[in-house]
Amino acid sequence: MNSNTIGSNSTKNELLPKVKNTIAIASGKGGVGKSTVAVNLAVALAKAGASVGLLDADIYGPSIPLMLGINERPKIYKSAETMKMLPLENFGIKIMSIGFLVDNTAPVIWRGPMASGALKQFVTDVDWDELDYLIFDMPPGTGDIQLTLCQTIPLTGAVIVTTPQKVSLSDARKALNMFTRVNVPLLGVVENMSYFIAPDTGNVYDIFGTGGGEKLASETSTPFLGKIPIDPRIRVGGDKGIPIVFDLPDSNEAKIISQIAKNLAEQVNIRNINSSSNPKIEIILGDGD
Ligand SMILES: Nc1ncnc2c1ncn2[C@@H]1O[C@H](COP(=O)(O)OP(=O)(O)OP(=O)(O)O)[C@@H](O)[C@H]1O
Ligand SMILES: [Mg+2]
Incomplete structure (x- = not known):
């Protein structure tokens, strides 16, 4: 097998030997909140004590510099054998973006x-060093280019972000199928913009419908990682470059996203145990499905 091709969940991450887990945050439809989710999950995992990198794989419309309030030229590190770019750092995570x-x-x-x-250069020519998680914020869609990207980066697994809306769900299903086709394990579905709680009355409004993400997850036997409400503070966090999990850690929304980060870490662990060479554990988990 070509070392750049994602083969199975047990494929050794040859391009990134010091990175334990590589996770793509993807969706079929654009604008459903992939970058928002990627940024907040990365910061939440770092806050929980993990070493985390975030790679803006949306080279067409990089939004990470704005969302993380950082935009500088990365430093170049040269030695006799190599020349590497150093990722920028903010909010306790390492960041690289074409931006x-x-x-x-x-x-x-x-x-x-x-x-x-x-x-691929962002994977190989950036000095990511040791990381527990390298998160890829993917461009929207499931065309040839996304497929090529999936085959270029060695992935532990993918997270699909969707809104509860039908059109988003149908595109999310295409994204799920794409990852399955290239043997990338599905770590979970996140439903974003799930509901809105009116700040004055506390009434809950299902703006884009309800339950779609959970249904998609259960129909495709993919773990459901959680629902994130629509909240202006989440949008403001993106616009001002301070993710809500960092800026307002005690808010309900930040707690929800931190819980989703924990659920994701758990799925990564299960995946790693399942793909390890311990047949006993593999059998036990297989029976429980
Ligand atoms: N839960 C939320 N509540 C409020 N606003 C949100 C929420 N999630 C995302 N947004 C806002 O929606 C817009 C789109 O989000 P984002 O850029 O994260 O989507 P995307 O899927 O990465 O888009 P693209 O497909 O263009 O890369 C942004 O303005 C963001 O701040
Ligand atoms: Mg984006």
């Missing part, structure tokens, strides 16, 4: 092979 390297007012025009080449 740090290009003029953010100019559109970035990539052809498929260039796009996956650029992404």
Whole structure:
């Protein structure tokens, strides 16, 4: 097998030998909150004590620099044998984005092979060092380019973000199928913009419908990691470059997202135990399904 191809969940992460787990945050439909979820999960995992990196794989519309309030040219580290870029750091996580390297007012025009080449460089030419989790914020969609990206980066698994809306769910299902097709394990579904709690009355409004994410998860035997409400403070956190889990850790929304991060870590552990060489544990977990 080509070392750059994702084969199975037991594939050794040859491109990133010091990174324990690599997780793609993806969706079929655009604008459902992948970057918001990726940023907040990364910061929540770091707050829980893990070493975390975040790679903005959305090279067409990188939003991580804005969402994490950081945009500088990364330093280059040169030694006799290698030349590596050092990721930037903020909120306790290591960050790399194409937005740090290009003029953010100019559109970035990539052809498929260039796009996956650029992404691969972010994996190989960035000094990520030792990480428990490297999170990839993926571009929306399930076309050829996304597929190529999936095959370029060695992934422990993928998280699918969807809203409860039908059109988002149907695209989320396509994303699920894409990962399954390239043998990337599905770590879970996150339903974002699930409901809105009116601050004055406390009434709950299901703006985009209800229960769709859970249904999708159960129909596809994918773990359901949780629901995130629509809250202006989540949007403001993105716009001002301070994720809500960092800025307002005691808010209900930050607690919900931190719980989703814990659920994700648990799924990663289960996945790692399942794909380890311990047949006993594998049998026990297999029976429980
Ligand atoms: N739970 C939420 N409550 C309020 N606003 C949200 C929530 N989730 C995301 N948003 C807002 O919705 C918009 C889209 O979110 P985001 O950029 O994270 O989506 P995306 O899926 O990464 O988009 P793209 O497909 O363009 O990469 C942003 O303005 C973000 O702040
Ligand atoms: Mg995005």
